[in-house]
Amino acid sequence: MNLYHVCKRELWLHANGIRFEHTSDLVYEGKLIHEESYPQRSEKYEEVEIDGIKVDFYEAKNRVIHEIKKSNKVEKAHEWQLKYYIYVFEQNGIDGVTGLLEYPTLRKTQKVLLSNIEREIIREMEIDIKRIIDNDKCPPVVKKTICKSCSYFEFCYVEDNLI
Ligand code: SF4
Numbered sequence: 001m002n003l004y005h006v007c008k009r010e011l012w013l014h015a016n017g018i019r020f021e022h023t024s025d026l027v028y029e030g031k032l033i034h035e036e037s038y039p040q041r042s043e044k045y046e047e048v049e050i051d052g053i054k055v056d057f058y059e060a061k062n063r064v065i066h067e068i069k070k071s072n073k074v075e076k077a078h079e080w081q082l083k084y085y086i087y088v089f090e091q092n093g094i095d096g097v098t099g100l101l102e103y104p105t106l107r108k109t110q111k112v113l114l115s116n117i118e119r120e121i122i123r124e125m126e127i128d129i130k131r132i133i134d135n136d137k138c139p140p141v142v143k144k145t146i147c148k149s150c151s152y153f154e155f156c157y158v159e160d161n162l163i
Pocket of ligand 1: 152156
């Protein structure tokens with residue numbers, strides 16, 4: 001869901017097993033922020049894995065999903081990712097869940113809720129995501145500012161890219 005909003009090409013590459021994240025400094029930094037900002041978190045919160053999503057910090061008592069981002073700006077993709085988590089929880093019978101986006105580097109938090117209209121939008125997004133990842137052809141490169149920090153940058157911008 002996050003990649004659907006960030007870049008359709010990245011979504012396709014990731015879903016079709018072409019991954020370079022393990023070499024990405026950004027992923028490493030992200031993990032470091034998790035560990036350094038919230039060293040006590042693993043004891044206080046639960047890790048939940050359902051229907052293909054993995055929530056690192058679920059506060060079961062208050063039904064809050066905490067999502068921590070290293071980004072230095074609040075992005076729509078982050079909100080939709082968290083709304084999707086809430087949606088998946090609901091689909092599995094866990095109602096009344098809310099989300100909290102946390103930006104340690106910005107010292108900012110943002111509450112995230114899911115409306116009826118957004119539930120419908122998510123259902124439409126799921127159909128579109130399936131259409132994209134099932135397609136034999138990888139979506140073309142669309143130049144964006146985030147490309148430079150993307151783990152696929154070299155792959156996308158080499159001259160004779162085969163995909
Ligand atoms: S480098 Fe740019 S076009 Fe290529 S996958 Fe990343 S964000 Fe998408």
